[in-house]
Amino acid sequence: MIDPNGIYYLGPKGSFTNEVAEIFEGDKIPKRTITEVFNSITDNSIGIVPIENSIEGPVHETLDNLFKNEEIYVNYEIEKEIKLVLAVNPSVNSLNDIEVIYSHSHAINEAKETLSKYNFTNFVPVESTSTAALYASKQKYSAAICSEYAANLYNLKIILRDINDSINITRFIVISKKLMEDGDKTMVMFTVPHKPGALYKVLEKFYNNNINLTMIYSRPLKSIPWQYYFYLEFEGNIKDNKVKVTLEEIRNITSMLKIKGSFTKLQYQVSNYLS
Amino acid sequence: MIDPNGIYYLGPKGSFTNEVAEIFEGDKIPKRTITEVFNSITDNSIGIVPIENSIEGPVHETLDNLFKNEEIYVNYEIEKEIKLVLAVNPSVNSLNDIEVIYSHSHAINEAKETLSKYNFTNFVPVESTSTAALYASKQKYSAAICSEYAANLYNLKIILRDINDSINITRFIVISKKLMEDGDKTMVMFTVPHKPGALYKVLEKFYNNNINLTMIYSRPLKSIPWQYYFYLEFEGNIKDNKVKVTLEEIRNITSMLKIKGSFTKLQYQVSNYLS
Numbered sequence: 001m002i003d004p005n006g007i008y009y010l011g012p013k014g015s016f017t018n019e020v021a022e023i024f025e026g027d028k029i030p031k032r033t034i035t036e037v038f039n040s041i042t043d044n045s046i047g048i049v050p051i052e053n054s055i056e057g058p059v060h061e062t063l064d065n066l067f068k069n070e071e072i073y074v075n076y077e078i079e080k081e082i083k084l085v086l087a088v089n090p091s092v093n094s095l096n097d098i099e100v101i102y103s104h105s106h107a108i109n110e111a112k113e114t115l116s117k118y119n120f121t122n123f124v125p126v127e128s129t130s131t132a133a134l135y136a137s138k139q140k141y142s143a144a145i146c147s148e149y150a151a152n153l154y155n156l157k158i159i160l161r162d163i164n165d166s167i168n169i170t171r172f173i174v175i176s177k178k179l180m181e182d183g184d185k186t187m188v189m190f191t192v193p194h195k196p197g198a199l200y201k202v203l204e205k206f207y208n209n210n211i212n213l214t215m216i217y218s219r220p221l222k223s224i225p226w227q228y229y230f231y232l233e234f235e236g237n238i239k240d241n242k243v244k245v246t247l248e249e250i251r252n253i254t255s256m257l258k259i260k261g262s263f264t265k266l267q268y269q270v271s272n273y274l275s
Numbered sequence: 276m277i278d279p280n281g282i283y284y285l286g287p288k289g290s291f292t293n294e295v296a297e298i299f300e301g302d303k304i305p306k307r308t309i310t311e312v313f314n315s316i317t318d319n320s321i322g323i324v325p326i327e328n329s330i331e332g333p334v335h336e337t338l339d340n341l342f343k344n345e346e347i348y349v350n351y352e353i354e355k356e357i358k359l360v361l362a363v364n365p366s367v368n369s370l371n372d373i374e375v376i377y378s379h380s381h382a383i384n385e386a387k388e389t390l391s392k393y394n395f396t397n398f399v400p401v402e403s404t405s406t407a408a409l410y411a412s413k414q415k416y417s418a419a420i421c422s423e424y425a426a427n428l429y430n431l432k433i434i435l436r437d438i439n440d441s442i443n444i445t446r447f448i449v450i451s452k453k454l455m456e457d458g459d460k461t462m463v464m465f466t467v468p469h470k471p472g473a474l475y476k477v478l479e480k481f482y483n484n485n486i487n488l489t490m491i492y493s494r495p496l497k498s499i500p501w502q503y504y505f506y507l508e509f510e511g512n513i514k515d516n517k518v519k520v521t522l523e524e525i526r527n528i529t530s531m532l533k534i535k536g537s538f539t540k541l542q543y544q545v546s547n548y549l550s
Contacts, residue, residue, distance in 0.1 A: 054500035057493075060332065125400065169500050196487045200478040207472040216474065218332075218492055225329035225444050 006045025008037045014130035014150035020078055020172045021048050023268065034061040038069050043177055046075070052171040053082075056106050058217050062173070063231050066260055067189050067219070073261035074187050076174040080268045081167070084111050086160035087133060087151035091140040095159065100124055102132035103145035111145050113165040173263070181238040183262035185214060188247070190254040191221070191229045199230065202250050209246045211236055229256075237262035281320020283312045289405035289425035295353055295447045296323050298543065309336040313344055318452055321350070327446040328357075331381055333492050337448070338506050341535055342464050342494070348536035349462050351449040355543045356442070359386050361435035362408060362426035366415040370434065375399055377407035378420035386420050388440040448538070456513040458537035460489060463522070465529040466496070466504045474505065477525050484521045486511055504531075512537035 010017040011030025021028045024046075031037045037047040051062045066072065084107055092098055095118055103111075105125040112123075126132050130153075132144035137154035144156065151158050192198035206213055215233040220226075236243045238259070251257050285292040286305025296303045299321075306312045312322040326337045341347065359382055367373055370393055378386075380400040387398075401407050405428075407419035412429035419431065426433050467473035481488055490508035495501070511518045513534070526532050 054495055055497050057335065057495045057503075125402075127400075166497060167500060196485075197482040199488070199491065200475070200482045203475040203478060207475045210471075212471045213474070216493060220329055220332045222330050222441060225442060228332075 006040075006042060007048065008040040008045060009048040010034055010037055010050065012128065012130050012134070014133060014147070014153040015128055016080065016082060016147060016149075016170060017048055017050060017172060018130070019147065019149050020080055020268065023078070023266070024048075034059070035065055038065040038072060038175070041072060041175065041177060045176070047072075047175045048172055049175065050170050051077070051173045052215075053106070054169040055110060055166065058215075058231070060219060063189075063217070063219055066175075066187075067229055067231070067258065070258060071177055072175050073177070073179045074173050074263045075176055075178065075180050075261065076263050076266050077185070078172045078174070078266045078268055079169055080172065081169050082164070083147065083161075084129075084145050084163050084168075085148050085151055085158045086111075086115070086143055086163055087136065087146055087154075087156035087158045088143040089136050089138075089140055090155070090157060092143065092157070092159070097141050098143045099141040100139075101143045101145060102126050102135045104129050104132065107132075107145045110165055110168055111163045114163045115145075115160075174266075179259075179261045181262055183237045183264040185233050185235055185265075186237055186243060186262045187231070187233050187260040188250075189229055189231050189258045189260060190250070191227070191256045192253070193255050194227070198253070201253050202230075205246050205249045205253075206234060209242045209249075211242060211246055281315075281317060282323065283315040283320060284323040285309055285312055285325065287403065287405050287409070289408060289422070289428040290403055291355065291357060291422060291424075291445060292323055292325060292447060293405070294422065294424050295355055295543065298353070298541070299323075309334070310340055313340040313347060313450070316347060316450065316452060320451070322347075322450045323353075323447055324450065325445050326352070326448045327490075328381070329444040330385060330441065333490075333506070335494060338464075338492070338494055341450075341462075342504055342506070342533065345533060346452055347450050348452070348454045349448050349538045350451055350453065350455050350536065351538050351541050352460075353447045353449070353541045353543055354444055355447065356444050357439070358422065358436075359404075359420050359438050359443075360423050360426055360433045361386075361390070361418055361438055362411060362421055362429075362431035362433045363418040364411050364413075364415055365430070365432060367418065367432070367434070372416050373418045374416040375414075376418045376420060377401050377410045379404050379407065382407075382420045385440055385443055386438045389438045390420075390435075449541075454534075455536045455538060458512045458539040460508050460510055460540075461512055461518060461537045462506070462508050462535040463525075464504055464506050464533045464535060465525070466502070466531045467528070468530050469502070473528070476528050477505075480521050480524045480528075481509060484517045484524075486517060486521055 009021040129146040130150040133146040133150040133154040136144035218228040284296040404421040405425040408421040408425040408429040411419035493503040
């Protein structure tokens, strides 16, 4: 089923998504953006991207691509705890030597409180935590907030561990052109007619059919200011009779309905699912 | 009512929020972050921050601060179309001279398609569009994607106008410690008990009382992974009887309910509301 030459993931090499991709056997190809991961997927390849973070919430670029790319479905989800370290260029001998700290803006926010006791002020946001590690490897007296994995990849010295201000878990999804009907949860995306109670009436169908929602979120349609599409996850899979009935019912009261498939949760620790 | 020394806004000077703040008379004080605007507000001052963008959706830092700061309420909303320009350091004589383009990552995304026909590739994300203008003013052969206002403030040359890929409107709010009960719309934030249909039952009250929702959004609680709070806006004000009844009803079925007040829409073009 899986093309071993086609596991596309949100890079660069050393990213958190790269770590998650390591549970799959086969050639892994980093892409610069989530959109490029979606655009790379062929009939026989898969993609791996983050979809939600317990601190920052859903990842908009992933949602917007799922909504836009009708032929791409969600097959698995994988949760991973994100642990940040402060890693430095080998020129740094003490914390006082650090002139600049690179990281993704989210990671900077997530470590800010912990790092504030060391009086660092010069944080520079870059594309990703692994890009930050790359920069820190090239510039004297610089540091990165990144994963241990990225720090090792770029030969940085780890001088502080567990610098997250609070627990931080990211949920990743495996996407492909294959619609799966088995699994623990199902994802749909939809728009509703612009009239009172339209969203309420959709949720009513789930409630009346005894289906538990696990996620509801809204995203701007962009093309029309202040109009939103909704992203919903719920328990059960497409083969369940009550799910079938519900999807039929909501098809009549939504203006656009995209069924993104059912999916199973994979455990991060276990390796080589596809071997 | 308004302390003329206390109009705090999301800076730096030259930001889109700064432009909106100009409709108010009195001393305006830029703050580096949205959180700092919230933290600066005293009994007699106001704050101005963005809350939603028609392309990017709600502004998370604003929502999270509204949720966290119980004593801060929403008094007005103001919509403004965001028009981006490409502005250059005076050293730049033609598009080919541009070596680097600074901007906020959102603005880079919003102008990417339009700018792609000029073959620019070296975009560097910085804190804000006005910071980008500041950088471009200091560095030869650099440019910024920013507002005309910021370009003029930093003496840049505007070489391309209307570079947004699509229409882009930002909604700003005026916040203070005063709960307002008059206005066109009302904002509430709440959490629901962790049981099936909990959100549905809240929306049911609005539907049954004939109140139109204009916005629903969810944000992670952070303290507990995968638990969310909801942010709701609806038509009507707190003095309306049906709003009063609805708020009483949902108080019983939410686990935490924060009423952020009713508010009126101000027109951007009109100046000096408070004079």
